[in-house]
Amino acid sequence: MAGFKKLIFLQLISWIVFSALGSFLIASSFDNAVSRAQQNAQSMVSNYIQEKTMADVTPEHIRLSLGSGNVFSSFIVRDFAGQTVLNINTQSKMPVLAGIIADTMNSIRPQFAVNKSKDIKIEFLINVESQAALLQQALIFMTIISALMAFFPIFYMKTIYRKLNRNVSMTVADAVDIYITQNQVSESIDQDFNTNKVADLGAELAPSFNRLAHFLKSKQEDIKSAAQTIKQEAYKDVVTGLGNRNMFVEYYEHQIESASDKSFGSLAMVRCSELQMINQTRGYQKGDLYIKGIADIVKHVSGTYTGSQVFRLNSSDFAVILPNIPSKEAERFGETLQARFTQYQQNQELSSVANTGIVPYESGKPLGELLSVVDNAMSMAQSKQANAWHLQRETDLVNNVGAGFGNQNWRRVIREVIESRRVMLMMQNIMPIGKNVKAYAEIQARFKTEDGQMLPTASFLAMAEKLEMAVEIDQLIIDTSIEMIKSRNFNEKFFGINVTASSAHSDQFVIWLERRLLKEANLASKLIFEVSEFGLQQNIKASKRFIDMVHRVGARITVERFGVGLTSFKFFRDLKPDFIKMDASYTRGLEEDKNNQYFMRLMVDLAHRIGVSVFAEGVESQEEKHIVETLCLDGVQGYYIEKPKEV
Structure with a gap:
């Protein structure tokens, strides 16, 4: 397109140059013709008056000699003294272009003639109207012809260019279509352009198209690499750097479930048993370190x-x-993991670390079915002891000891704990801030198997809730705690006991607890029952009935993990708890989080106005403790203050 524009520019310049040159030549010819005509006229007039006298030259004689007057446009006769004897002026209109050229070149000039006796002086201008008309016609004709000669090739070349461009476009389109068709089947660009098709455009273009094909291939590789990088980031767990669930599903479906070759192996699921407890009591940073330790x-x-x-x-x-x-080797894997987890448990002073469920697999087995089986194996492992593992064998599946056996085993383990009263009590004090503040020690329960092994507390309580055995577990903990207080003569101390929401909302449990506390009236005032804010929200009417009963017998109530739910302050005021424990998420990084500081100070002010004490849990550093003190809370609890101790 740029070459075509250049052609137009050159043709235009050529037309201007040739038009100017042609105009100059025609104008020069016109000037020469007029000069010759003037010379002839001057010679003719001089010869005519050479031998004549003024008496011979009369106006009538001169008019008769001039005839129609088309020869001269101006004719003046003067005598010896210079007086005008005759003045003939013929009006003639010269064409515009001819007039411009005549004026420019000064072609038409006055001519003079004198006789011998010098008594006749003639001044005249010849009439060049016919020559001027011819001049203008020649200029117009020359301009038109030169314009046609200049611009006709342009229009012709433009037509050829359009046709050629259309042919090139169609050929390129055909080549691209063939190229796309060739590479449509595979996921990657493997084929080059059809060189025979591209060769129709010229041998020079075929290498360019092949370079384009190679460029597209390289770009595709770059895009694939970038997509793979993004996929790896999206499929990676940020805490451990391991692949996440999406990567696991993709790997299993491609490498195992849809594998063309027959394959087998073992799938193990490792479940961290103390993550929730660590997050709540020690903070999310310690929880992340715990996860990283297990991952390692x-x-x-x-x-x-x-x-x-x-x-x-x-x-x-x-x-x-x-x-x-095979399964035999997978058993050794489970044993090795258990040994390492137990060592980690002792180093980190935890009640448990993780359990492992193991199942064999074969290629073609659906993932959902396999996960269901391994989850059952996990339930079996959790019901054994801390850090235990369980291998779900093929014979178990064949004999239908599968889907419900994990729950059945848990029910048996929990029932044995209740009947044998295998519960161990731990105690963690809340440190009061200020002299007039009354705090208490929170009682925490741990559970053991029949052979004395510690069960994972979080899993045990979750399964008890799932199997609707939480009420019996809460009754066991309360009974054991009351007996411990009585036997240890802890009459000067106050004790907090956790109660699940399902128990607090159970009419049967509320009646039992009221009777139990009325029987131990001297101890009721020493007990504080802790229920989570979220649990109280599930049934407001039942929650208020439970709290009213507790107050009626002289005990007190703590709303724990406060701030996690969306409780309105009106609801909080109507419940009338005695204490609230701010959730540990508000304590973490409190020295840097101004929003949490503002919220906690606001809650402290509101709580104090209605006579409620506020504690902070999950305090893990001196800085957090210092901020809590400046915010005027009433007490602090956490591993920095005191770790749970066996009673």
Whole structure:
């Protein structure tokens, strides 16, 4: 297109140059013709008057000699003294272009003639109207012809250019279509352009199109690489750096479920048993360190098996794929994990670390079915002891000891704990801030198996809630706590006991607790029952009935994990608790979080106005304790203040 514009510019310049040159030549010819005509006229007039006298030259004689008057446009006769004897002026209109040229070149000039006796002086201008008309016609004709010669090639070339452009476009489109068709089948760009088709455009274009094909290939590789990087980031767990659930599902579906070759192996699920407790009592940073520690153990143990893969499925679950590992070898894997978890438990002073459920797999087995089986294996492992593992064998599945056996086993374990009263009490004090503040010690329960092994507390309580056995567990804890207080003669201390929301909303439990506290009237005033804010919200009417009963017998109420729910202050005021425990999420990083400081100070002011004491839980550092003190809270609880101790 740029070359075509250049052609137009050159043709235009050529037309201007040739038009100017042609005009100059025609104008010069016109000037020469007029000059010759003037010379002839001057010679003719001089010869005519050479031998004549004034008496011979009369006006009538001259008019007769001039005839029609088309020869001269001006004719003046003067005598010896210079007086005008005759003045003939013929009006003639010269064409515009001719007039401009005549004026420019000064072609038409006055001519003079004198006789011998010098008594006749003639001045005249010749009439060049016919020559001027011819001049203008020649200029117009020359301009038109030169314009046609200049611009006709342009229009012709433009037509050819359009046709050529259309042919090139169609050929290129055909080549691109063929190229797309060739590469449509595969996911990657493998084929080059059809050089035979592109060759129709010229041999020079074929290499360019092939360079384009190679460029597209390289760009596709770049895009694939970038997409893979993004996918890896999206499929990676930020805390451990392991693949997440999405990567696990994709790996299983491609490498195992849809694998063309027959394969087998073992799938292990590792569930962190203390994550929730650590997050609530020690903070999310310690929770992340706990997760990283377990991830390191799992990676180290599984790293000894060829082709093993580790994924983090959710906040507390890890999946380990052990290709080509039979059940016997998977048992050794479970034993090694348990030993490492127990060592980690002792170093970190935890009640448990993680449990492991293991199942065998074969290629083609649906993932959903396998996860259901491994979840059952996990339930079996949790019901054994701290850090235990369980392998769900094929024979168990064949004999239908599968889907419900985990729950049945848990029910048996929980029933044995209740009947054998295998509960161990821990105690963690709340440190009061200020001299007139009354705080208490929170009683925490731990549970043991029949062989004395510690059960994972969070899993135990969750399964008790799931199996509708939470009321019996709460009754066991309360009975054991009252007996412990009586036997240890803790008459000067106050004790907090956790109660699940399902128990607080149970009429049967409320009646039992009222009778139990009335029987121990001297101890009722020493007890504070802790219920979570979220649990109280589930049934407001039942929650108020429970709190009223507790107050009626002389005991008190703490709303724990306050601030997590969306409780209105009116609801909080109507419940009339004695204490509230701010959730640990408000304590974490309190020295830097101005919003949490403002919220906590606001809650303290509102609570104090209605006579409610406010405690902070999850205090893990000197800085957090100092901020809590400046915000005028009434007490602090956490591992920085005191770790739970066995009674």
